[in-house]
Amino acid sequence: MSEEIQELNAKITSLDEQVAATRNDLLEFRAQAQQTLNIITDQLGELVAYINRGGNDKKGEVVSSSRPQPPPDDQNRDSGIAGGGGDTDRSIVERLLIADRQKQRERSRGHSSGSYKRRRY
Structure with missing residues (x-):
């Protein structure tokens, strides 16, 4: 009987380790996904600003974008x-x-x- 309990405890420990590893992987994935989303959002904002600047420059208008150009x-x-x-x-x-x-x-x-x-x- 105690041998069965030890086997169950070993399985539980193994499952706990797998759950912890999966949680860690999920946290890393979320952080990477958020970083990628931030990059894409910045790039999209820059593209929209570029497109808007180009259209207004052709009309002779001057527009200041929300982000200053470097x-x-x-x-x-x-x-x-x-x-x-x-x-x-x-x-x-x-x-x-x-x-x-x-x-x-x-x-x-x-x-x-x-x-x-x-x-x-």
């Missing part, structure tokens, strides 16, 4: 978040700039062809 020498530095996110941010902005330039070229081609007529509603 000085030019700091803009290309890695933020240190997620081990190299700065390079990713730069590539996203570069792709947006290239796409914006391409759209502007397409618009200017359409305007100069004489076939463009503005609709007024």
Whole structure:
């Protein structure tokens, strides 16, 4: 009988260790997920600010964003978040700039062809 109790106690101890390890893994996962969410939220905010700045710059309006832009020498530095996110941010902005330039070229081609007529509603 005491041998069965010892076996049960060993199983309970093993299960307790597994539960503790699972809880620890869950806490680490939650922390990582929150950090990733914060990074994505910041990047989305920067993209929205960039898009809004671009649209307003074309209209000749000046808009101050909620986040001040870093000085030019700091803009290309890695933020240190997620081990190299700065390079990713730069590539996203570069792709947006290239796409914006391409759209502007397409618009200017359409305007100069004489076939463009503005609709007024």
